[in-house]
Amino acid sequence: MIINHPILGPRDAQEFVYLGDASLIDRPDGMADGAIATFHDYLYQRTNPAGEHRELWYHEQGDRSWLVVTRHTVTHEIVKVELARDVARAEGRSK
Amino acid sequence: MRYSGFRVIAEALTGHKGWKPIWRDPEPQADYDYVIIGGGGHGLATAYYLAREFKQARIAVLEKGYLGGGNVGRNTTIIRSNYLLDGNAPFYEFSLKLWERLEQDFNYNAMVSQRGIINLIHTDAARDAATRRGNAMVLNGADAELLSRDQVRRMYPFLNFDNARFPIKGAILQRRGGTVRHDAVAWGYARGADSRGVDLIQNCEVTGMRIENGRILGVETSRGYIGAKKVGVAVAGSSSKVMAYAGLRLPIESHVLQAFVSEGLKPLIDGVMTFGAGHFYVSQSDKGGLVFGGDIDGYNSYAQRGNLPVIEDVAEGGMALMPMIGRARLLRTWGGIMDMSMDGSPIIDKTTIEGLYFNGGWCYGGFKATPASGWCFAHLLAKDEPHAAATAYRFDRFLRGLMIDEKGQGATPNLH
């Protein structure tokens, strides 16, 4: 597979390490009430679609960017690649 | 119709006119007591044991394609019970014991062949881990032996002992491990279930579930609505897709695992060999093909095919272990979709919806589990309580912190 890195251009997927669903960006607050339940859903439960999937890839053999790649899990077609940091900020994550 | 050598001879002498269809192709009835979704190994075994062991009736298996077309139809055929952890070891040992009597049980030769499985050891730490595992196996009633380098060499003199990047220091051997003719498992269970009145309905894809007041009433299918008192889902690989009809999310990701077979070769490898340091395992089929595999491709996929890096990685592992296979040719590759669970272990459990039961999360260990999975799932369906060998395979183990993580990789499915 080829991932079109938003900074570096097309790169072989072998340069990257896969983590999983981009929902892992949405880490809950560990100090909040009911944290065990929210963390359980966050860490373990997956939508696992047969279709477009937003997922985290890390450019380990490259610039160390974490990317959010939108890829179809049946055709493997990649429709979008974003810097995970930009995605995280857009989702309201900051400090 | 009972199969036997005498029968084969008698039919041969009379033109094979007497062989009957191995199963019927019934039209689906309006409703059943039990509907099993998924006519793969686990679904068929479940139906078989429901009928035979738990004496239940009015059972249907709904298969979207053809019977045995799940991962039972494409795998590397290995059976073993060399598990470490409390939640797993008794279950897989139960499964191995069922394998050992399976053919006589369902009167079909699935070629259960206990030719032994070795896991190679390359470091002191690996030997420590193998010792711990071997002892856990013995405590669970399984067999295990630790082999020295010389013992391994006597078994497989053609392994790379002299110029290896990861020198072989020994192995852990389970003699009762081996291989099984995978398709025959599906067919044997299907035949056994069919002959006990189970309706095996092919080309019947489930497209929805009818659920009211927290209770399942039946399933929508490509062949119409089918009512059911209880619905068991055994569709590993597609678990998330099917359970989404009930609005449930699972601790599972779907990943592709490739497997490989070489051209037919005269006998070379007698047992099963696992080379963990090189991500490679291999056995030789009765037909002569080397059957081998390695790691999953590592990204979510429902594509039933993989990519080149893993093919190369597996071949590299094979060559590193056995430099003499260089001129053997890879004949065919294929990819199966694995339910990779969050701790690498399966789930056989009720769901939050009354009457809906789930069996999945087998990672790439599902084939060897087939008999026990069917038996335990049938037990759960028939009695509404888990079988003693499968008490740990609950959904709530993640919430309660009771993960069964053989590899210690945590909630990262592609690392299990």
Add this chain to the structure above:
Amino acid sequence: MNQSNRIAGGQIDRSQSWRFTFDGRQYTGHPGDTLASALLANGVRLMGRSFKYHRPRGPMSAGSEEPNALVELRTGARQEPNTRATVAELFDGLRAASQNRWPSLRFDALSINDRLNSFFTAGFYYKTFMWPAAFWEKVYEPIIRRAAGLGSLSRLEDPDEYDKGFLHCDILVIGAGPAGLMAALTAGRAGARVILADEDFRIGGRLNAETHGVGDQIGADWATSAMAELAAMPNLRLMPRTTVVGAMDHGIYAAVERVSDHLAQPLPGKPRQTLWRIYSKRAINCGGATERSIAFENNDRPGIMLAGALRAYANRWGVAVADKVAVFTNNDDGLRTATDLQAKGVDVVAVIDSRSAGPLLPGIRHLRGAEVIDTAGRLGLSAITVRRADGKVEAIRVGALGVSGGWNPNVNITSHHRARPVWNDAIAAFVPGDGGPSGLTSAGAAGGVMSTHGALSSGQVLALAALDGLGMAGKASNLPRAEDAPVAITPLWYVKSGKGRAWIDPQNDVTFKDIKLAHQENFTSVEHLKRYTTLGMATDQGKAGNVIGLAVMAELTGQSIPQTGTTMYRPPYTPVAMATLAGRSRGREFKPFRLTPSHKWATEHGAVFVEVGNWLRTQWLPREGETHWRQSVDREVLQTRKSVGICDVTTLGKIDIQGTDAGAFLDRVYANTFSSLPVGKCRYGLMLREDGMVFDDGTTARMAEHEYVMTTTTANAVTVFRHLEFCRQCLWPDLDVQLISTTEAWAQYSVAGPNARKLLQKVVDQDISDAEFPYMAAGHITVGGLRARLFRISFSGELAYEIAVPTRYGDAMIRKLVAAGAEFDAVVYGTETLGVMRIEKGHVAGNELNGQSSALNMGLGKMVSKKKDSIGMALSQREGMEAADGYRLVGVMPVDKSVALSTGSHFLALGAEPVAANDGGWLTSMVYSPHLGCHIALGYLRGGDTRIGTRLRAVNFMNKTDVEVDIVSPHFFDPEGARLRG
């Protein structure tokens, strides 16, 4: 025999004769021959035996789809089983042998199976061999295994080298027949970067096997001139002998180039084969079509081959397979074989045409509405039995029969992404379906356009389309004139006649009867048919028989072919040698080694190395006279604790963490607190995974207000860094914190023991007295003016430091430390001594940090701060992880001090049954402690924290030991820690 069957013409070089042997017998052939064409030229039709019935077989095809003529090529370590004689290029001195026969190809004992065929029907083995149960592994299976298999491996290491490479192009053209050549010309002329790959050694594809012209030239000559034009294009790479074997994702194709297979052995420095990963923007499948047979009784004898192959041997190789030949066809293309052979002077005795209408061939006995119903000839065809249109049966003596049942487009690669081919009634074949690999189109016969004109035209059209898609302007040129005959076929799949067997999948011996039985037993879906009968599972992967088998099943079920199903192909297109896929990753080059900065010094001093996560670390350093590793290790331990020892700890991961939020960041990624750590101090840190299990540990130092240095374990250096980047970029993107891995930047040495300070003080420029540099101090220092880092931390329990210098000074530093330590009789110690000392101190390491253990398991539960949110904090509080009967780290000593312990032993209560219910845990790590004079161990014991002082057994079934042990505190040595503060 001297090429008795060679006739005029062909693309072989008759000026040279090459000798070769088959089964020890010597023959001659010419450059341009394949092994099959050369053997046929010598009158040899028998080349192999079938898989199950051991039927005599000769080549069925003239290409890579060959199911029958499989041989063991070459000898010794280069022996290659299952090699298709039809594509093995002849070279001078070639040696080949037949396979799957004993004692000889002509007299094969297992051809008894053929006589017993009525017992060996499809799937018979599923119904028998079940009694008695123990006989399967002991009796039945060994017999089956010995009989099965095809060729054999030499069991010797492959002596040849293999390569891998990457190629990039705009357009990949697969196949260099008329469609491929036209596509490549069109794309190449437009300036696109083009790769043209063809599996054959001669460019031209089917043009080489045919007589019809292209433009004013014979087809093969046109191909040669096209090749000349292509070869002159700097933007085009012409790759003969290169098979595109697989379509991967995103335009990546796998291809195998047979660099040296046409030579006796590779030239020096050259690989045998190269695996190319071709990265293309567009690809055009011009892979042509494969002819299929017709099933009739005894249609498998040597001499019976595909009609297109029969004329290929005549046209391309100048070989008449026999003096008298016949053709059996259901389509017009088969008639070409008759006309071509007749033109070459071969006696075409009859054309058996199953169709009752259509053109009559002039000057040939053309029997319309006739069928071949049987054949004769034990080791080769001698006669065919024909049922004429009038119902009369006639025997015709022939030595070869060309059979044409139509042509199947080579859709193979288009279905590698699981797109299903679709049925095309007009040509009675499957053509590529929708949903194939993105960017791939199919031209010419591969796309179902079967005429030469159609191939040229569609090659050009699809090349123009590909160019257009890439924003490049292509130009349509005038196509050379070529035949444009329509496909004229009336499908005939099998001949209904008597009780004999009609082969469908020749190699696996799948006959019409097997398919009928599969139908009778309700294995009617395509997949069941395949799996039950083994149809399509031979080395040709169904190229010979799949479509016929499917059509037969369709007739039996009364359904159409598309209703019955479709054939699917998976990679590779043709089988690929394992060594080619492995390339140079073999032997010791399988994976890289990493060497530490002291490696050269250690090698000079005779160190024994151990591999730790690809690093080669010193395991111990034997001194003269030491014959057992324990002598060395005991000495290293005792001398370190008595005076001072030096150890290379460079492999530990090092991460520099800087920024105004560095402290806050560390508080979130560590379970304990680091923002409160004073500048110039270190702290032991415990890092959890989000699931609450211990991920890693190590010391982290605060070098300045906003500057920390983290150490990780060797094993987790990479994964910890990855995880920290995840936290930084994905979880808290606005924290001001920067990371860089400096594992390779610093050479780091531990100096431990009562004389550690004295030794180091000789080396460093600053005062490191206890007052100036107390326990857990950290700072930037200099060594002879060179920048360095110093940490007063201890894994050994001794007064100890770790000193880091830039890596390139690592070798100098070990020499400097050793020299400075001479007066203290300092030792350099390895990982074994490290292990002894850490276990004496009860520190956890790899065997305890197994990914299955929590802080509580390790006795470090109090380190998890619940006053702040950190990775893993929340889920570490789940009930199952806080259970009182969970595993706890304990120390273990044998009751009898002379008895050894073994890692991996399990705890059982005294007198308890050895069953899982009584399993108390296990020994994680074990060493011999020279200080305590006995083995000691760490272990995880259920409820271990409450069981200190109890007595249990450590049972090991692997080495059959059962040792009584005392459960003790894991802190065996200096539990108060007085020494490290010294």
